[in-house]
Each structure stands twice: as C-alpha cells, then as structure tokens.
Amino acid sequence: MNTTPSNPWTLARRAERMNPSVIREILKVTEKPGIISFGGGLPSARTFPVAEFAAACAKVLRDDAPAALQYASSEGYRPLVEMVADRLPWKVDPSQVLITTGSQQGLDLVAKVLADAGSRVLVETPTYLGALQAFAPMEPEIVSVASDEHGVDVDDLQHQWRPDTRFLYVLPNFQNPTGRTMTEARRSALVVRAAELGLPLVEDNPYGDLWFDTPPPAPLTARNPDGCIYLGSFSKVLAPGLRLGFLVAPKAVFPKLLQAKQAADLHSPGFNQRIVVEVMQGGFLDRHVPTIRTLYKTQRDAMLAALAREFPATGVDADERLTWNKPDGGMFLWARLPEGMNAVDLLPKAVVKGVAYVPGAAFYADKADPRALRLSFVTPSVPDIERGVAALAATVRENMPVPA
Amino acid sequence: MNTTPSNPWTLARRAERMNPSVIREILKVTEKPGIISFGGGLPSARTFPVAEFAAACAKVLRDDAPAALQYASSEGYRPLVEMVADRLPWKVDPSQVLITTGSQQGLDLVAKVLADAGSRVLVETPTYLGALQAFAPMEPEIVSVASDEHGVDVDDLQHQWRPDTRFLYVLPNFQNPTGRTMTEARRSALVVRAAELGLPLVEDNPYGDLWFDTPPPAPLTARNPDGCIYLGSFSKVLAPGLRLGFLVAPKAVFPKLLQAKQAADLHSPGFNQRIVVEVMQGGFLDRHVPTIRTLYKTQRDAMLAALAREFPATGVDADERLTWNKPDGGMFLWARLPEGMNAVDLLPKAVVKGVAYVPGAAFYADKADPRALRLSFVTPSVPDIERGVAALAATVRENMPVPA
Numbered sequence: 001m002n003t004t005p006s007n008p009w010t011l012a013r014r015a016e017r018m019n020p021s022v023i024r025e026i027l028k029v030t031e032k033p034g035i036i037s038f039g040g041g042l043p044s045a046r047t048f049p050v051a052e053f054a055a056a057c058a059k060v061l062r063d064d065a066p067a068a069l070q071y072a073s074s075e076g077y078r079p080l081v082e083m084v085a086d087r088l089p090w091k092v093d094p095s096q097v098l099i100t101t102g103s104q105q106g107l108d109l110v111a112k113v114l115a116d117a118g119s120r121v122l123v124e125t126p127t128y129l130g131a132l133q134a135f136a137p138m139e140p141e142i143v144s145v146a147s148d149e150h151g152v153d154v155d156d157l158q159h160q161w162r163p164d165t166r167f168l169y170v171l172p173n174f175q176n177p178t179g180r181t182m183t184e185a186r187r188s189a190l191v192v193r194a195a196e197l198g199l200p201l202v203e204d205n206p207y208g209d210l211w212f213d214t215p216p217p218a219p220l221t222a223r224n225p226d227g228c229i230y231l232g233s234f235s236k237v238l239a240p241g242l243r244l245g246f247l248v249a250p251k252a253v254f255p256k257l258l259q260a261k262q263a264a265d266l267h268s269p270g271f272n273q274r275i276v277v278e279v280m281q282g283g284f285l286d287r288h289v290p291t292i293r294t295l296y297k298t299q300r301d302a303m304l305a306a307l308a309r310e311f312p313a314t315g316v317d318a319d320e321r322l323t324w325n326k327p328d329g330g331m332f333l334w335a336r337l338p339e340g341m342n343a344v345d346l347l348p349k350a351v352v353k354g355v356a357y358v359p360g361a362a363f364y365a366d367k368a369d370p371r372a373l374r375l376s377f378v379t380p381s382v383p384d385i386e387r388g389v390a391a392l393a394a395t396v397r398e399n400m401p402v403p404a
Numbered sequence: 405m406n407t408t409p410s411n412p413w414t415l416a417r418r419a420e421r422m423n424p425s426v427i428r429e430i431l432k433v434t435e436k437p438g439i440i441s442f443g444g445g446l447p448s449a450r451t452f453p454v455a456e457f458a459a460a461c462a463k464v465l466r467d468d469a470p471a472a473l474q475y476a477s478s479e480g481y482r483p484l485v486e487m488v489a490d491r492l493p494w495k496v497d498p499s500q501v502l503i504t505t506g507s508q509q510g511l512d513l514v515a516k517v518l519a520d521a522g523s524r525v526l527v528e529t530p531t532y533l534g535a536l537q538a539f540a541p542m543e544p545e546i547v548s549v550a551s552d553e554h555g556v557d558v559d560d561l562q563h564q565w566r567p568d569t570r571f572l573y574v575l576p577n578f579q580n581p582t583g584r585t586m587t588e589a590r591r592s593a594l595v596v597r598a599a600e601l602g603l604p605l606v607e608d609n610p611y612g613d614l615w616f617d618t619p620p621p622a623p624l625t626a627r628n629p630d631g632c633i634y635l636g637s638f639s640k641v642l643a644p645g646l647r648l649g650f651l652v653a654p655k656a657v658f659p660k661l662l663q664a665k666q667a668a669d670l671h672s673p674g675f676n677q678r679i680v681v682e683v684m685q686g687g688f689l690d691r692h693v694p695t696i697r698t699l700y701k702t703q704r705d706a707m708l709a710a711l712a713r714e715f716p717a718t719g720v721d722a723d724e725r726l727t728w729n730k731p732d733g734g735m736f737l738w739a740r741l742p743e744g745m746n747a748v749d750l751l752p753k754a755v756v757k758g759v760a761y762v763p764g765a766a767f768y769a770d771k772a773d774p775r776a777l778r779l780s781f782v783t784p785s786v787p788d789i790e791r792g793v794a795a796l797a798a799t800v801r802e803n804m805p806v807p808a
Contacts, residue, residue, distance in 0.1 A: 008602040008631050009656045010570060012520045012542070018663035045470035053473070057461035066449035069457070069643035101505050101647070101669040108668045112541055116416045117521070133667040137516055138416070166414060198412040227412050239473035243505070243673040252413045259422035263537040264512045264668065265505040269647040269676060 017136040029351055036388035038375040039356040041176060041331060044299075047292045048239045049279060056278035060271065068271045074262040075099065076246070077273035083280055084232070084246050090222035096248050098257055101268045103206055103233040103245030107134035107169075109264065110202055110229055110247075113256045114166045115140040122160055122168040124152055126363035126372070128176045128204065131169050140166065142365045149325065151175075151182030154189045158197065167200040167229075173208040173216045174330025177363045177374040181328050184217040191223045199227075206233040206245075209289050211329035212297040226250045229257075234276055236331070237289050242272045296331065296378050302385045303333060303377040310393035322396055324375075331378045334360070337371040340401035344370065349399055355391040421540040433755060440792035442779040443760040445580060445735060448703075451696045452643045453683060460682035464675065472675045478666040479503065480650070481677035487684055488636070488650050494626035500652050502661055505672045507610055507637040507649030511538035511573075513668065514606055514633055514651075517660045518570045519544040526564055526572040528556055530767035530776070532580045532608065535573050544570065546769045553729065555579075555586030558593045562601065571604040571633075577612040577620045578734025581767045581778040585732050588621040595627045603631075610637040610649075613693050615733035616701040630654045633661075638680055640735070641693050646676045700735065700782050706789045707737060707781040714797035726800055728779075735782045738764070741775040744805035748774065753803055759795040 029035075060068050075081060076099025084099075085092040100106045107130065115121055117139035123131065125144040135142055145168065146156035152170060170190070172182035182190070194201050203220045221228035225248075233245040249257050261267075304326060311322045324335040337343055343359035350356060360372025380388060433439075464472050479485060480503025488503075489496040504510045511534065519525055521543035527535065529548040539546055549572065550560035556574060574594070576586035586594070598605050607624045625632035629652075637649040653661050665671075708730060715726045728739040739761075741747055747763035754760060764776025784792060 007656050008599075008604045009654075010518070010523075010568075011657070011660060012516065012518055012523070012570075014520075015517050015660045015664075018517075018660055018667065020659070020663060040475070042475050045474055048469060048473045050465055050469040050473070053469075054462060054465040057465070058458060061454055061458045061461070065452060065454040065457075067645075069452045069454070069645035070449055071444070071446050071639075071644045101672075104667075105669045112416065113419050113422075114414070114416055116418075119414075119416070130667070130670070133663075137664065137667060164414075166416075195412075200412045235475075239675075240475045241471075241473035241674040243669060243671070250413075252411050253415070255424070256415060256419045256422055259424060259537075260419075260541065263422065263508075263534070263541060265509045265647060266534070267647070268505075269673060270645040271643075272673060272676070 014137045014139050017139060029356065035351060035354055035356055036380050036384045036391065037356045038377070038380065038388060039358045040379060041376055042379045043236055043240060043331070044295060044378050047295065049284070049288060052279045052284065053239070053275060056275045059278055060274045064274060068274045070270065072267050072270040074258055074267045076268065077270055077277065079277045080273045083277060088248065089218060090225060092248055096250065096254055098247050098249065098254070098261055099268050099273060100245045100247055100261065101265055102235060102240070102243045103204065103231045103247075104130055104134065105264065106231040106245055106247040107131050107204070109257050109260045110167070111135045111138040111140070112260045113253060114200070116166075120162050120165040122157065122165060123365050124170055124175070125367075126177055126360060126369075127169065127365065128171055129362050131204065132365060135169070144365045144367065149180050150186045151180065152186070152190055154186070154193045157190070157193060161197050161199060165199055167202045168194065169202045169204065170220065171204045172220060173205055174210060174327055174332070176207070176330070177332055177358070177360060178334040179325060179327030179330050179332040180334070181216050187217055187220055187223070191220055195224055195227055201228040202231070203228050204231045206231075206236050207330040209237050210293060210296055210331070212293060212300065213328065216329065221248065226252070229253065237285055237292065238276060238279065242276065244268060244272055244276055293329075299377045299382065299385065300327065300333070302382040303375065303389065306386045306389035310389050311396075331376050333375045333377055335373050335375055336369070337373065337396065338400060339371070341396070341399065342370045343373040346395060346399055350392060350395045353391040353395045355388040355395070357392070418541045418543050421543060422537075433760065439755060439758055439760055440784050440788045440795065441760045442781070442784070442792060443762045444783060445780055446783045447640055447644060447735070448699060448782050451699060453688070453692060456683045456688065457643070457679060460679045463682055464678045468678060472678045474674065476671050476674040478662055478671045480672065481674055481681065483681045484677045487681060492652065493622060494629060496652055500654065500658055502651050502653065502658070502665055503672050503677060504649045504651055504665065505669055506639060506644070506647045507608065507635045507651075508534055508538065509665075509668065510635040510649055510651040511535050511608070513661050513664045514571070515539045515542040515544070516664045517657060518604070520570075524566050524569040526561065526569060527769050528574055528579070529769075529771070530581055530764060530773075531573065531769065532575055533766050535608065536769060539573070548769045548771065553584050554590045555584065556590070556594055558590070558597045561594070561597060565601050565603060569603055571606045572598065573606045573608065574624065575608045576624060577609055578614060578731055578736070580611070580734070581736055581762070581764060582738040583729060583731030583734050583736040584738070585620050591621055591624055591627070595624055599628055599631055605632045606635070607632055608635045610635075610640050611734040613641050614697060614700055614735070616697060616704065617732065620733065625652065630656070633657065641689055641696065642680060642683065646680065648672060648676055648680055697733075703781045703786065703789065704731065704737065706786040707779065707793065710790045710793035714793050715800075735780050737779045737781055739777050739779055740773070741777065741800065742804060743775070745800070745803065746774045747777040750799060750803055754796060754799045757795040757799045759792040759799070761796070
C-alpha cells in the first residue's frame with residue numbers, strides 16, 4: 001500500500017506531465033505596477049465591444065432568459081453554430097460544428113479522442129504552449145517537426161512521421177509564438193503530403209482574422225475537410241472573458257468529440273453563446289474586426305520602429321545583435337538574442353529595468369532555442385511599447401557576453 | 405498502416421469508452437411538444453433570478469468591463485473564490501478553491517489527476533451518470549459499491565477496496581438519481597473507514613442547499629478535509645446556463661487539479677464569475693434559496709400525492725406494483741416498476757401516452773436494476789405532474805406482465 005491515512009492521494013501517471021505554465025508564473029511577476037509587459041497574449045481591452053455586450057445581455061435576459069439560463073445541448077446554441085458554419089470559407093455543415101469553452105477546450109477534446117499513451121503527435125517548432133499542455137496529459141510522444149519562417153518543413157514531416165502518428169498540430173496564421181504565416185506553397189504541399197501519409201491535421205486558427213494588409217491564404221481544412229479538425233475562437237475578435245471557441249470536425253471523429261465535450265463540461269455557457277449571437281447579428285464582425293486590424297498594425301509598426309531604433313543593425317553580425325521578424329498579422333513578434341545570451345536568464349534583469357517578455361524556450365516540445373523570445377505588441381500602448389523596447393535594449397546591452 | 409487517405413483517423417483507445425448519453429438521447433425525444441417530462445434534471449426556470457442577473461450584467465460591464473472580458477487566472481475570480489470559501493461549513497482556505505466550468509468539469513479534472521488506466525474507482529449503486537461519463541475516458545475500472553437507502557454500504561466498501569483504488573465518488577445529499585440522503589451514522593462510519601483504508605473521497609454536492617424540512621448532516625469533507633475533494637455548483641441555486649461550479653481540494657492534489665484546469669480551458673468565464681459575485685453580494689442566496697426549497701417541496705408533495713393516488717398500495721404485494729421513495733430534498737425521486745417489467749422497454753410506451761422519465765439502468769456502473777426509473781419533480785408544473793403520473797400509471801397498467 002503506497003498511501004497513508006494522512007496522505008491517501010495517489011496521483012495518476014499523467015499528472016507527472018502536468019506542470020505550472022512558465023508563462024503563467026511570468027505573468028504573475030509582470031503584474032507588478034510599472035512593468036511594461038510584452039509577455040501576455042492578452043488582446044487589447046480597447047477592442048472589447050462593451051456597449052454591444054451590454055445591449056446583448058439586456059436583450060437576452062429580457063427575451064430568452066429561461067432558455068439562456070437553463071442546461072442546453074452539448075453541440076452548442078444552434079444559431080451560433082449556424083453563424084460559425086456560415087462564416088467559414090469552405091462548405092461547412094452545421095452538424096460538423098461544436099461550440100467549445102474557448103479554443104483551448106478544443107485542444108483538450110482532440111487529445112482525448114485521438115491521442116493514446118505512447119502514440120505520436122507532431123507539432124511545429126516552436127508551437128503554442130497551451131497545446132503542449134493540453135496534449136501532455138493524454139501521454140502521447142510529442143515530437144517537433146523542423147519549421148522555418150514559412151511554417152512546417154514538409155520533408156522533415158515525412159521524416160518524423162510513424163504509422164502510429166495521430167495528427168500534426170499546426171497554427172498557420174500569425175502563429176503563437178512566432179507570428180509567422182504559412183505560405184500558399186507550403187500549405188498546398190503540406191496538405192498533399194499529409195493526405196499521402198494518411199496523417200490528420202489539427203489546424204488552430206485563433207488569429208486568422210487579424211491580418212494587417214492582405215488576408216492569409218485559405219485554411220488547410222478548406223483544402224481537405226475530411227482530413228482536418230479546425231479550431232477557432234471568439235477570444236481575439238470579441239473577448240476572451242466569455243470563453244467561447246469552436247471546432248469543425250469530419251463525421252469520422254465528430255461524434256466522439258461531442259461525447260468528450262459532454263463529459264468535460266456538459267456544454268459551454270448558453271447565456272454567453274446567445275450574447276455572441278446578438279452581438280454578431282447584422283454583420284457586426286465585418287465592421288468591428290477591421291478596427292482591431294488597424295489598431296494592432298499600428299502597434300506592430302511601433303514595435304518594429306522601436307526595435308530598429310534601439311537595436312541598429314549597422315556594422316554588427318546578426319549573431320551579435322537582437323534580430324526579429326515582421327509578422328503580417330496577429331499579436332506576436334519573435335526575436336532572438338545575441339549569441340551566448342539566454343532569454344530565461346535575462347528575464348529577471350529585464351523585469352528590473354521595467355519590461356517583461358516570454359522566453360521562447362517555453363514553446364518547444366524539445367530542443368528549445370535558448371535565445372528566442374516572444375514579444376506581444378498588442379497589450380501595451382504605443383508610448384509603452386517605445387519605453388519597453390528601450391528598456392529591453394538597455395538590458396541586452398548591459399548583459400552582452402564579453403567577446404572572447 | 406491502419407489508415408487510408410480517405411479516412412486517416414485513428415481514435416484513441418479511450419474513445420471506445422465514450423458513448424452517447426442515454427439521457428441525452430431520451431431528452432431529444434421528450435422535447436416533442438405535449439410530452440410531460442420527468443426525465444431531465446433541469447432546475448425550474450421559475451427559480452432563475454433574471455432581474456438580478458440583468459442588473460449584475462449592466463453593473464459589471466459599466467464598472468469592470470476590461471477585466472471581466474479579458475483572460476484571467478485559472479484559479480478563478482478572487483472575490484468569488486473567497487465567497488465560496490466563506491459559505492462552506494468548515495474552515496476552507498481560499499487557496500484550496502478552484503472555480504470550474506460547472507461541477508461536471510470538476511469530475512473531468514479529478515479523473516485526469518487521479519485515475520490511471522486500469523486503476524480502480526469506486527462509485528455508489530446507482531450513481532450520477534455524468535460522473536461515469538467523466539471518469540470513463542481515463543480508463544479506470546469503475547466498480548459499484550453496494551448501497552441502500554442510506555447510501556454506501558461501508559462493509560461492502562471494504563470488500564471492493566483494492567490497494568490501487570484511487571477514490572470513492574459519493575453524492576451524499578439528495579443523490580442524483582435516487583434522491584436519497586446519507587445518514588449521519590453512515591457518513592461518520594464512511595469517513596472513518598475511508599481513513600483507515602487510505603481511500604480518498606470525492607464528494608459531489610450540487611443539491612445540498614435544496615433541503616425541504618431540515619438541512620442534511622455535515623459534508624464528508626468537513627470531517628476529513630485532507631482526505632476529500634469536494635465539488636459544488638451554482639447551477640441549482642442560481643442557474644445552469646452560466647456553467648459555474650467549484651471544487652475544494654487539499655494541498656496534496658490542488659496544484660495538479662489547477663494545472664489540469666489550465667490545460668482544459670484556461671479559466672472559467674470571468675464575466676460569468678463577476679455576475680455571480682454581484683448577484684450573491686448582500687446575502688442574496690440566503691433569501692433566494694428558501695424560495696427554491698419551498699417550490700421544490702410543493703412539487704415533490706404533488707408527485708408523492710399523485711403517485712399514491714394512481715398507484716394504490718392496498719392489497720398488492722410490493723413486487724406487483726410501482727414503488728417509490730420520499731426524498732428529503734433535491735430534484736429526483738426513485739421508483740421501481742412491478743416485477744417482470746423493464747423501464748427501458750416501457751419508455752416508448754410512456755412517451756406515446758405523453759410522459760417521459762429516465763430508465764434507472766443508465767445510472768449503474770454495472771449490474772443495473774432494469775425495473776428502476778428516475779422521476780424529476782422540479783421541471784413540470786403541479787397540474788402537469790398530476791397528468792404525467794396518471795399517464796405513467798396508465799402505461800404501467802396496460803403493460804403489466806400477465807400472471808403466470
């Protein structure tokens with residue numbers, strides 16, 4: 001007997017795979033007043049349609065309270081399901097749509113239904129930390145596929161594939177954490193190769209609406225709906241605090257995802273689903289989302305300008321300075337410290353200077369790049385972006401390794 | 405390779421354990437107009453405090469929208485966490501409280517953190533169907549402990565216990581499905597025996613506030629907080645459509661439950677949590693819950709009176725007539741058909757007569773009683789209760805087995 005009356009608890013083996021989120025712990029530090037945070041993946045609160053929510057709450061409670069406040073179907077509120085199906089850029093039957101408690105829940109359901117202990121799950125390098133956390137409890141072997149600025153390396157995908165691979169998890173648009181977008185050519189090649197391998201794709205698209213100049217190429221799922229599960233979210237176009245997302249799945253897996261949903265929380269809040277339907281009616285998102293794009297593009301430009309100013313490239317090798325990419329949408333920018341520096345070690349020093357970020361190492365299933373960091377450009381104001389980047393530059397300068 | 409490009413999906417082994425809810429399928433049938441449903445476990449919509457919700461929504465969106473609509477901490481909104489801790493009848497530190505997306509999610513998290521494939525989980529006979537559904541995907545061996553009208557048989561508990569038993573799931577107050585309540589003597593004996601065995605208890609208490617004449621005995625968790633996880637819900641005292649519940653767990657398991665929560669849906673909707681805090685402020689539940697008790701007691705009495713009228717006991721053996729219990733609170737009453745009858749087979753015939761119930765067989769981990777049925781007395785009106793019981797009686801009479 002491995003328990004005692006004073007501590008009778010035996011944890012499941014999978015609990016060993018559950019660990020506190022690095023980001024979460026960092027965010028606690030950065031909640032201190034005066035810290036400019038490029039850390040959290042928080043949409044700008046300026047984009048929340050508060051007046052519309054208030055009107056919707058009043059209307060739902062006036063016209064439909066008994067149903068809105070009652071238990072409801074696990075699939076989701078039918079008008080919301082239909083709106084989701086209608087908005088997607090390929091033919092989606094509403095019976096393929098499942099409303100989830102944030103798209104994070106979609107990841108939990110996918111792992112439950114598809115991943116056995118010891119089976120293989122493939123992810124990009126790097127990938128969304130929350131996906132790693134959702135998949136890990138089901139105890140698959142999570143393996144990184146080499147990726148570049150255009151996304152997954154399709155030849156390495158073939159290399160990493162095994163017959164027991166359950167799916168590839170991929171975030172093609174303005175990826176969290178890198179901000180990168182998969183090109184049309186890469187999408188096309190990936191879908192073809194996955195079909196050849198018989199490899200399901202789990203496509204996560206929380207940021208796709210947040211493009212700055214041109215929309216991203218068509219989703220992977222639009223190219224092969226029977227081979228893909230698609231995850232979407234209302235968190236970035238309306239507000240995260242309602243916890244509403246959705247998934248679209250083919251008939252081969254939908255019933256099991258629905259049953260897993262029912263066992264997980266019966267259904268997502270019907271009141272919240274009705275609020276979203278009320279707000280979305282009459283094409284609200286078509287007017288609202290462009291305002292988010294404009295704001296976030298301004299913020300991205302402010303961060304790019306501040307980085308260029310604070311980290312001049314002239315006369316310095318790329319390995320001897322901070323480098324960064326230029327995302328075409330979304331919320332994040334990916335940067336890399338000079339050679340010999342470590343983003344985890346540097347963070348407390350940055351916090352002393354009044355700025356925070358997320359070390360990139362958190363986002364790797366394996367073989368983390370210790371120099372990488374994720375910078376969110378959407379939460380702080382433009383003046384704070386400028387001050388924060390200056391503080392980051394001072395931190396880097398003062399901690400540069402001494403040349404050998 | 406066990407997949408083809410046309411169907412690349414390999415399901416996890418646990419998906420075999422996921423099945424459509426019998427109740428859910430039945431509820432679909434009973435949604436037909438004109439059917440009086442004793443089936444669903446739906447609180448009476450008359451008890452939803454709609455005006456208070458409307459005022460709370462307006463206030464939260466006026467005073468606190470940026471935080472209410474933003475991402476938030478996985479533990480829950482601190483004022484709600486503190487309210488939960490304060491209301492419980494034993495000393496609870498707020499750091500032991502986790503807000504969940506309905507208490508159903510608490511069951512999912514408990515199973516993830518405690519149940520390994522092949523490990524043993526004990527349940528009452530019968531038990532809450534949603535718990536069986538939440539536990540099954542983690543692939544434990546779910547074993548029934550013999551139970552009577554006072555709850556779990558403590559000697560059979562000892563008999564069913566094995567060293568790899570992870571917990572006993574128990575619903576002591578006005579249990580779903582039977583409506584029974586565990587006596588003080590049985591609670592006391594159970595907690596002592598569980599401590600001797602080093603057996604954790606998972607205590608589910610969604611109905612405890614809904615007592616009719618006297619409050620139930622103290623929770624099991626109050627007697628041994630380090631050996632118990634306690635699950636609670638706002639669904640029955642406020643409204644299910646907000647999807648808010650909570651769990652209380654000792655330090656030995658809380659951190660893993662929190663990490664599982666984070667991976668499952670990041671956090672429960674912060675907007676909804678603030679609505680509940682606003683509504684609960686100033687002792688609202690102390691005024692509101694007694695009105696629910698009064699209503700449900702009236703409804704129970706109406707059902708008991710209708711049953712006594714329609715199924716007279718005079719001159720008939722108990723095995724030759726419908727029998728039922730008298731719950732002291734909650735939403736359900738448990739009944740048993742005459743010998744030779746089967747509640748699953750009878751249901752379509754009852755629906756033809758205009759009444760529905762849930763066959764009791766759905767609530768057994770094993771060795772189901774085919775004669776049992778669950779009758780909810782809270783959703784229909786008193787006249788509908790009377791009509792529905794009359795329809796049930798006619799169905800039973802017309803389908804009585806012919807004496808041998």
